[in-house]
Amino acid sequence: MSAIFDSRIIEQWKARGQDHLFDYWDERAPEMKQALLDDLQTLENDVYELLRQQLKQQLDDKGQRHIEPIAHIPEREWRGDARARAMGEDLLAAGKVAFLTVAGGQGSRLGFEGPKGCFPISPIREATLFQILAEKILAARNRLNRPLFWYIMTSDMNFEETRRFLESNGYFGLREQEVSFFTQGLFPSLSAQGQLLLAEDGRLFQNPNGHGGTIAALRDSGCIDHMRENGVEELFFFQVDNPLVRIPDYPFLGGHVQRGSQMSTKVVEKAYPEEKLGVIGYVNGKPGVIEYSDISEKNQKARDDRGNLLYSHGSIAVHIFNVDFLDSHSGRLPLHVARKQIQSWKPEPGGGVVQQREAVKFEMFIFDALADAENPLFFETTREEEFAPLKNKTGPDSIDTCRQGMINLYARWLEANGVTVPMRDGKPVHRIEISPTFAWDAQSLRESLKQRRSTTVNRIDEDILLT
Numbered sequence: 001m002s003a004i005f006d007s008r009i010i011e012q013w014k015a016r017g018q019d020h021l022f023d024y025w026d027e028r029a030p031e032m033k034q035a036l037l038d039d040l041q042t043l044e045n046d047v048y049e050l051l052r053q054q055l056k057q058q059l060d061d062k063g064q065r066h067i068e069p070i071a072h073i074p075e076r077e078w079r080g081d082a083r084a085r086a087m088g089e090d091l092l093a094a095g096k097v098a099f100l101t102v103a104g105g106q107g108s109r110l111g112f113e114g115p116k117g118c119f120p121i122s123p124i125r126e127a128t129l130f131q132i133l134a135e136k137i138l139a140a141r142n143r144l145n146r147p148l149f150w151y152i153m154t155s156d157m158n159f160e161e162t163r164r165f166l167e168s169n170g171y172f173g174l175r176e177q178e179v180s181f182f183t184q185g186l187f188p189s190l191s192a193q194g195q196l197l198l199a200e201d202g203r204l205f206q207n208p209n210g211h212g213g214t215i216a217a218l219r220d221s222g223c224i225d226h227m228r229e230n231g232v233e234e235l236f237f238f239q240v241d242n243p244l245v246r247i248p249d250y251p252f253l254g255g256h257v258q259r260g261s262q263m264s265t266k267v268v269e270k271a272y273p274e275e276k277l278g279v280i281g282y283v284n285g286k287p288g289v290i291e292y293s294d295i296s297e298k299n300q301k302a303r304d305d306r307g308n309l310l311y312s313h314g315s316i317a318v319h320i321f322n323v324d325f326l327d328s329h330s331g332r333l334p335l336h337v338a339r340k341q342i343q344s345w346k347p348e349p350g351g352g353v354v355q356q357r358e359a360v361k362f363e364m365f366i367f368d369a370l371a372d373a374e375n376p377l378f379f380e381t382t383r384e385e386e387f388a389p390l391k392n393k394t395g396p397d398s399i400d401t402c403r404q405g406m407i408n409l410y411a412r413w414l415e416a417n418g419v420t421v422p423m424r425d426g427k428p429v430h431r432i433e434i435s436p437t438f439a440w441d442a443q444s445l446r447e448s449l450k451q452r453r454s455t456t457v458n459r460i461d462e463d464i465l466l467t
């Protein structure tokens, strides 16, 4: 870039009250200066203005929203629907469905070095989240005997490590051309006064723009074109941190298409009113998800005439999107704001100092796309069967609960096949692991066990790995 161009960028940002970014400018290394100028140049003006507006609004009125209850489809009405099941299977067999995993988050609560998908989670093999998800797709691919596409969203921060991890593990049996990586956008964090901040390396302090960044990133990266070229019509979306996700779910897929929905979401019943689960409802008249931090205590506990919670069901972040819908969407979703402590760099004479300070982080959430979809639907499912997220090191949604969720599910599959599973305090005494390529539900377990008569299991008296 030319010096004139550089000074124009500097003048532009100074005119917006961001002089502090250029303090002691002449003392910085040329590469450091260039990197900051590159960041500023790619930061779209209207995005910066939107962030500032959002910040002001949040500080002024805390974003009051009017909410009302919304209906869901009870599991008994769709899970056993034979026509929907057949339709879902046909869609997959015809190559009309692809898979998408969002893995661009920072996993700060887990505090694991590296992408969360590389966390070893399975009870015995210690297979990583990525391995388990890949094996689920592999199992479906082997069953249908056709290639299936898997798109993985990363952020700039973990793209290389994620790509290398899957590549060096041979994509866990999938073919290289079936797996695509793409990166989501970034949003700068701001100070409470709306100022841009610097990171330790002198660049802008930015964070991935939330899983809501998926829509724009899919389009910008060419993934939507790739889907179209390959006849993909529906996209099955799930997060990297839920190893229980049911892949594929034929009646869910079939039900979504049969009922003419552009976006369908799985929901589970809340375990108790205060549970930290985003609940579904109308938000200012449009279908959506209300985060647990945004719902008042009164609404959290409100009940109907029959004593049922008004806001009884929450999203487990498993969605199906119609590809035409994604393609026609602007990619812009509402901004959500969170305060957090960050390490920010402050230029000073002879160098600079890194200081801890409060910053405001902005993100977009994918479930806000429900408001833009035609006929969005909420499919109820059973939590224990398909939701055990890995969020924290300890406590709820932690390494232990996630692993236990896997063991409990495999134990139920074994019991459904007449195997005795000794229990203590409501949990299986021994560790159990069933790899997704061995079985993906109780029925397929029956078939796999039959095929391997030599390893007949009647009772679990020690740790068992079926693979």
Ligand code: UTP
Binding pocket: 102, 103, 104, 105, 106, 107, 108, 109, 110, 116, 153, 184, 208, 209, 210, 211, 213, 238, 239, 240, 241, 391
């Ligand atoms: P979470 O909101 O739980 O965030 O993401 P996280 O990054 O995993 O963990 P914390 O909050 O920092 O502790 C839910 C899913 O959305 C993805 C994550 O990778 C995870 O699969 N995600 C989140 C993105 O892909 N991009 C983002 O910007 C944020």
